[in-house]
Amino acid sequence: MIKKIKELTKDVAIYGISTIIGRFLGFLLVPFYTNVISTKDFGIYSNVYAYLAFFGIVFIYGMDAAFMKYASFSRLNDKKIIFSTSYFFVLISTLLLSLLLYFAQMPLISLMEIPSEYSNLYYYLIFILLFDTLALVPFGNLRLERRAAKFTTIKLANIIINLSLNFILVLHFKLGIEAIFIANLIASAFSFAALTPDIFKMITFKIDKEMLKKMLYFGLPYLPASIASTIVQVIDRPVVLALTDSSTLGIYQANYKLGIFMMLFVSMFQQAWQPFFLNNAKEKNAKEIFAKILTLFILVSSLIWIVLTLFVEDFARIELLPGKSIIGKEYLSGISIVPIILLGYLFNGIYYNFQAGIYIEEKTKYFPVVTGAGAAVNVIVNIFLIPLLGIIGAALATLASYIVMASLLYFFSQKYYKIDYEYAKLAKTLAVVFTTGILYYYLYYQIGLNLTYKLIILFGFVSALLALKVVQKSEIIKLCKLLFRIE
Numbered sequence: 440m441i442k443k444i445k446e447l448t449k450d451v452a453i454y455g456i457s458t459i460i461g462r463f464l465g466f467l468l469v470p471f472y473t474n475v476i477s478t479k480d481f482g483i484y485s486n487v488y489a490y491l492a493f494f495g496i497v498f499i500y501g502m503d504a505a506f507m508k509y510a511s512f513s514r515l516n517d518k519k520i521i522f523s524t525s526y527f528f529v530l531i532s533t534l535l536l537s538l539l540l541y542f543a544q545m546p547l548i549s550l551m552e553i554p555s556e557y558s559n560l561y562y563y564l565i566f567i568l569l570f571d572t573l574a575l576v577p578f579g580n581l582r583l584e585r586r587a588a589k590f591t592t593i594k595l596a597n598i599i600i601n602l603s604l605n606f607i608l609v610l611h612f613k614l615g616i617e618a619i620f621i622a623n624l625i626a627s628a629f630s631f632a633a634l635t636p637d638i639f640k641m642i643t644f645k646i647d648k649e650m651l652k653k654m655l656y657f658g659l660p661y662l663p664a665s666i667a668s669t670i671v672q673v674i675d676r677p678v679v680l681a682l683t684d685s686s687t688l689g690i691y692q693a694n695y696k697l698g699i700f701m702m703l704f705v706s707m708f709q710q711a712w713q714p715f716f717l718n719n720a721k722e723k724n725a726k727e728i729f730a731k732i733l734t735l736f737i738l739v740s741s742l743i744w745i746v747l748t749l750f751v752e753d754f755a756r757i758e759l760l761p762g763k764s765i766i767g768k769e770y771l772s773g774i775s776i777v778p779i780i781l782l783g784y785l786f787n788g789i790y791y792n793f794q795a796g797i798y799i800e801e802k803t804k805y806f807p808v809v810t811g812a813g814a815a816v817n818v819i820v821n822i823f824l825i826p827l828l829g830i831i832g833a834a835l836a837t838l839a840s841y842i843v844m845a846s847l848l849y850f851f852s853q854k855y856y857k858i859d860y861e862y863a864k865l866a867k868t869l870a871v872v873f874t875t876g877i878l879y880y881y882l883y884y885q886i887g888l889n890l891t892y893k894l895i896i897l898f899g900f901v902s903a904l905l906a907l908k909v910v911q912k913s914e915i916i917k918l919c920k921l922l923f924r925i926e
Contacts, residue, residue, distance in 0.1 A: 487560050
């Protein structure tokens with residue numbers, strides 16, 4: 440048992456590292472883009488990629504998850520049949536959906552608000568979708584076979600190819616945002632090519648109709664929840680574009696990406712959290728541990744939030760080259776959205792905390808309800824607030840959706856797996872966060888924030904947490920012993 444748990448932890452770490460490194464390396468392109476690409480073009484790119492994320496969910500419709508479920512406990516020959524069944528069906532549906540997108544190009548290009556001079560981006564989108572979708576089931580097979588090294592190698596090679604081609608095609612060949620799509624397409628084609636030997640090794644040229652029915656029955660219910668989850672993440676882009684213009688969207692999206700530092704922390708927590716709560720669910724004091732972890736998560740993420748909130752603008756203005764800052768100067772007008780985006784990620788982390796009870800009690804049927812509500816709130820608040828507050832309204836919509844999702848998941852989780860959280864400490868911490876946020880924006884817009892004001896706010900924030908006795912030193916030591924099995 441211990442050996443299996445260690446194997447799982449090792450694989451989770453490897454997959455998590457590849458994801459986190461990928462996201463961080465992707466962020467490194469933001470300083471590059473914002474210094475060589477106009478706000479208008481950056482907005483067009485951001486909008487097309489929002490649709491790319493949405494179509495990606497539709498193209499796979501949960502079949503990768505279905506393959507992993509039914510292949511995980513099968514013998515090799517049966518596994519090959521399951522692989523072939525899922526892969527051939529995905530191949531056929533992907534080709535049909537790609538053709539559908541091709542023949543529906545005129546209305547879809549108009550719906551997506553792609554300018555006529557950039558209509559060729561639509562064709563890149565189709566081919567990227569095709570290669571990415573055809574790689575998902577083979578990637579799932581690598582995970583099932585615990586071939587984490589190959590999985591990570593292909594993923595990281597994809598990222599390096601993408602990054603390298605971005606620099607070459609933009610700087611040398613002057614291709615503008617078209618270079619972003621060409622680089623992505625070549626990187627996606629590489630991943631598919633690298634997986635081809637594994638595909639042929641597993642293919643048996645046989646489709647099991649009964650197995651296909653089971654897989655569709657299992658996979659298709661993933662579609663609504665996945666679509667809702669994707670809407671929460673990307674719907675702000677087309678809405679901002681529809682209610683403003685591509686230049687405003689470019690400014691919004693460039694500053695949104697500065698939330699990556701909180702997002703990386705939340706992602707690392709999520710990678711460690713799920714195996715931790717599953718492995719410790721039967722511990723005598725499991726609920727006490729989970730309650731304490733939420734308190735510490737909110738405390739640590741709040742400290743990250745205040746530091747990033749106060750100093751992210753100084754970071755963004757650092758000059759890498761004469762006249763070239765980390766975020767291009769024409770984009771810095773949107774820096775005020777960053778604290779709100781960071782707070783949204785904080786509540787996303789709280790949402791992950793509340794997943795424990797749902798998974799332990801196997802009540803995952805509530806996820807579509809929760810993500811659907813989050814998506815609806817995101818759309819409604821965007822439409823209502825963007826005309827009033829501009830991109831601040833879009834950022835608030837993101838925050839509102841994550842608060843709603845965390846609240847609903849708390850409700851459902853407590854219904855089946857009640858945990859007595861440290862409500863007083865949680866309330867105190869969040870009260871300090873929101874109070875500081877209000878003070879920050881008041882000073883930001885009324886008199887501006889120099890270094891002295893920022894240091895005073897930081898000192899006041901930490902002092903308030905200490906004065907309210909949110910966490911004790913002895914409790915931190917106790918939790919560390921539990922987490923690291925220190926005697």
